[in-house]
Amino acid sequence: MFNGSILKFIIGKSIRILSLLAALSVISFALVSHSPIDPVQAYIGADMMKVSPAQREKIAEHWGLNKPPVERFLSWGNSLIHGDMGTSMIYRRPVLDVIKERFIASLALMGIAWVLSGILGFILGVIAAMNRGRVIDRIIKWYSLTLASTPTFWLGLLLLIVFSVWLGWFPIGMGVPAGVISKDVTLLSRISHIILPALTLSIVGVANIALHTRQKLMDVLESDYILFARARGEHGIKLFLRHGLRNIALPAITLQFASLSEIFGGSVLAEQVFSYPGLGQATVQAGLRGDLPLLLGIVLFSSIFVFAGNMMADIIYRVVDPRIREVKAV
Numbered sequence: 001m002f003n004g005s006i007l008k009f010i011i012g013k014s015i016r017i018l019s020l021l022a023a024l025s026v027i028s029f030a031l032v033s034h035s036p037i038d039p040v041q042a043y044i045g046a047d048m049m050k051v052s053p054a055q056r057e058k059i060a061e062h063w064g065l066n067k068p069p070v071e072r073f074l075s076w077g078n079s080l081i082h083g084d085m086g087t088s089m090i091y092r093r094p095v096l097d098v099i100k101e102r103f104i105a106s107l108a109l110m111g112i113a114w115v116l117s118g119i120l121g122f123i124l125g126v127i128a129a130m131n132r133g134r135v136i137d138r139i140i141k142w143y144s145l146t147l148a149s150t151p152t153f154w155l156g157l158l159l160l161i162v163f164s165v166w167l168g169w170f171p172i173g174m175g176v177p178a179g180v181i182s183k184d185v186t187l188l189s190r191i192s193h194i195i196l197p198a199l200t201l202s203i204v205g206v207a208n209i210a211l212h213t214r215q216k217l218m219d220v221l222e223s224d225y226i227l228f229a230r231a232r233g234e235h236g237i238k239l240f241l242r243h244g245l246r247n248i249a250l251p252a253i254t255l256q257f258a259s260l261s262e263i264f265g266g267s268v269l270a271e272q273v274f275s276y277p278g279l280g281q282a283t284v285q286a287g288l289r290g291d292l293p294l295l296l297g298i299v300l301f302s303s304i305f306v307f308a309g310n311m312m313a314d315i316i317y318r319v320v321d322p323r324i325r326e327v328k329a330v
Helices: 004-033 039-050 051-064 071-083 095-130 137-146 151-164 187-221 224-231 236-258 260-274 278-289 292-320 322-329
Strands: none
Touching: 004 071, 004 292, 039 051, 039 187, 051 137, 051 224, 071 292, 071 322, 095 236, 095 278, 095 292, 137 187, 151 260, 151 278, 187 236, 187 260, 224 236, 224 278, 260 278, 260 292, 278 292
């Protein structure tokens, strides 16, 4: 149940995330401030030769780029405390609006990949453990270990070449068809554009869940109560459902929530490969074009998102498994 120890845990985690956000803000601001990218030139783009030095100065003054870095950081921090994350130099819109719009697109992609990788990884891990030492177990282990060392962008390019270029089953990229107004885009069209990026993230995310589930279930199958159940005549799927599932479900769910950071990091690469208009692509554009307000906003938002996933995993463990609370109490 939700008691004082869990409340204390949440407060401690909240203090940690605030400290983490403060450190990330300082480090990110310092790195972008010392970047060789000229934000004014990136803002102007191809019309650089048509802009006079006086106009450049006005642009720098408008965005506060002519102020010392420390003053700019303090001004940004003061605005952040009041709920204003600034205006994006690329999109000419409030940073919060850009993040909200892009995150909705990324959330659909990451959500599909997160669910599929969890289900497939759990099933493969169970099959491998229940057939330990057999051909199917060796195939699943080889498959998982290969995927664990496969770069996301390489797998995305491979799927793109095979299913989009050679077979022509799916669009080459983007979130919607080119030249079509947003309101005219059908649900089927959106699904066809999201399948390959989601499949890329799902395939890569399967490996850790499968290997972890396999090892946990093998440990359970070697326990004394499983040997006793087998002596009573229980075996196969009945043995797993009655004695194995409840012992491996919690660790698998916890690992699944902790994998949000991997899914989020992989989405950045997948969105670049497929030109998918999500938060990952906005992050790359903000970094390449020196859009400091947008980049800092995405850094803070992504940190909170990943930290929330890890905290949810810890809370689930403490709520469901009383042994964790007892150890902490001791």
